[in-house]
Amino acid sequence: MIGTGLIALFNEVNYDIMVHLTQPSNSLFPIFSVYGFTIPLNFFLGYCGAFTVMCYISYRIVKKFPTKKGLTYLWLGIVVACLVLELPNLLTGIYVYHGEQMLRICGYPIYNLWMNATGWMLCGMLIAAFEPALKGWKRVLLSVLPCLGFAMAWGMCAIPIFSALNIQGLRLIVKYILMFVSFGLAILVSRTAINMLVVDSKTRWKIPWDLGFDEAKVINNEEIKVQD
DSSP states (O other), rough: OOHHHHHHTTHHHHHHHHHHHEOOOOOOSSEEEEEEEEHHHHHHHHIIIHHHHHHHHHHHHHOOOHHHHHHHHHHHHHOOOHHHHHHHHHHHHHSEOOOOOOEETTEETTTTHHHHHHHHHHHHHHHHHGGGGGOOOGGGGGGHHHHHHHHHHHHSSSHHHEEEEHHOOOHHHHHHHHHHHHHHHHHHHHHHHHHHHHOOOOOOOOOOOOOOOOEEEEEETEEEEOOO
C-alpha cells in the first residue's frame, strides 16, 4: 500500500490541473515540481500516510463485510473520512480549489466525495479480488491495483466534471447538470461493482480462485447462503 501511495503521489499534478487545485507558491519543503506545479512534503506524507491507510482499510472492510450493506457503509464512510481529512487543509490554506467548482463545503468541491468514495471502494475490491491469486514476486502488483481502482472510478465518472471545469463558455446550469450526471454515474458504477463481488448478490461474478470470503453472512439477523 505504501507503493500505491508513491505511485499516486506522482499523479497528483495531473489531478491538480484537471480540477484547478493549487498549493501556495511558498509551500514548505518542496520535493519536486512538474508542469510548474510544486509538490510539497506534506503531500508526500499524505499519500504515504492517509492514502495508504485508506486503501488498506477499504481492503480489510471488503474482506470482512463482503455484503451489499457492508460495502454501502464503506462507501458512505469514505465520504465522511474525506471531509475529516480534507477540510483542515482547505481551512488552513494548504491548498485551494479555484474557479467555478459548483457546490462546495468550506471550499471542498462535493464531487470529490463521490469520486473518492467510488475510487477507494474499488481499490479495496480489486485488492480483495486479486490478492489471493498474487503469490511470490507477483505480490508487487498489489501496489498497482489501487491506482487502477482510482483510474477506473475517475475514468468512468469524472469526465462530466472535467468537462464542466475545463470547457470554456459553459453556462453555470450546464455545469451543475454535468456534476449531477457524474454523481449518477458514480452510484451506477458503485452499485454494479458491489453486485459483482458481494456474497449476497445473485449476479456475483465467477472468479477462478477462492476469494477467502465466508460462505455464509448474517444480514439483518438472517443467514444468507452464497449462491453457486
